[in-house]
Amino acid sequence: MGSELLQNDDNTTINNQNIKVFNSYDLTEEEYEDEHGIEHKFPTTNSYGEGLFDANGNEPISDDERKEMVERLESKLVEVLDILRIDRNDPNSTQTPRRLAKMYVNELLIGRYTNPPKLTVFPNRKEVNELIISKGITVKSLCSHHWQPISGTAAIGYIPGKYVIGLSKLTRITEWFSRRGQIQEELGEQIADFLVELLKPKALGVVIRSRHYCMIARGVSGDEV
Numbered sequence: 001m002g003s004e005l006l007q008n009d010d011n012t013t014i015n016n017q018n019i020k021v022f023n024s025y026d027l028t029e030e031e032y033e034d035e036h037g038i039e040h041k042f043p044t045t046n047s048y049g050e051g052l053f054d055a056n057g058n059e060p061i062s063d064d065e066r067k068e069m070v071e072r073l074e075s076k077l078v079e080v081l082d083i084l085r086i087d088r089n090d091p092n093s094t095q096t097p098r099r100l101a102k103m104y105v106n107e108l109l110i111g112r113y114t115n116p117p118k119l120t121v122f123p124n125r126k127e128v129n130e131l132i133i134s135k136g137i138t139v140k141s142l143c144s145h146h147w148q149p150i151s152g153t154a155a156i157g158y159i160p161g162k163y164v165i166g167l168s169k170l171t172r173i174t175e176w177f178s179r180r181g182q183i184q185e186e187l188g189e190q191i192a193d194f195l196v197e198l199l200k201p202k203a204l205g206v207v208i209r210s211r212h213y214c215m216i217a218r219g220v221s222g223d224e225v
């Protein structure tokens with residue numbers, strides 16, 4: 001069977017021999033096409049006039065603003081349960097809208113609303129010139145596509161330049177970036193970019209190994225990425 005040559009959007013020619021390109025690995029092809037086939041135009045502020053930003057972005061807000069966010073979210077989640085025909089007289093569901101609202105705002109998405117962790121960098125006085133590595137850093141995150149947990153570990157290694165940082169701080173930085181709506185590649189990028197800016201190392205790498213519950217729960221093959 002001969003191969004065909006196809007024209008791409010950007011006019012490059014590709015050889016179409018059983019090539020599959022997955023741009024977004026935890027979406028089915030159908031979902032990917034849904035999200036990219038239609039031109040959407042969404043507002044950039046909400047009905048309260050507040051600015052909207054990416055799921056893995058960060059704009060710190062006050063504790064009072066966060067409390068108000070929980071209240072507003074709870075009332076919307078009551079509607080969600082209603083639409084799903086879940087009776088809140090069932091004692092297991094009575095507090096669910098409140099529980100979910102608090103969980104999203106104060107736990108799963110908290111990295112969107114808080115300042116970065118307080119960090120001190122130290123001069124590399126002994127001129128360490130070898131790889132410093134911290135493995136097994138817990139990653140607890142939320143997949144932006146399906147709002148299901150991403151659970152795993154990160155390894156961060158760097159060869160210092162002028163500065164070094166306490167290893168426990170790498171955990172705090174990872175947590176701050178993880179507690180947002182994420183996709184794994186962007187999470188790794190954000191952590192790496194932040195540390196490069198902070199430490200100006202000679203080299204730095206971030207490797208994340210995790211399980212994506214959107215794939216496990218839905219039965220999409222390849223549950224470990």
Ligand SMILES: [Zn+2]
Nearest residue numbers: 143145146214
């Ligand atoms: Zn997902």
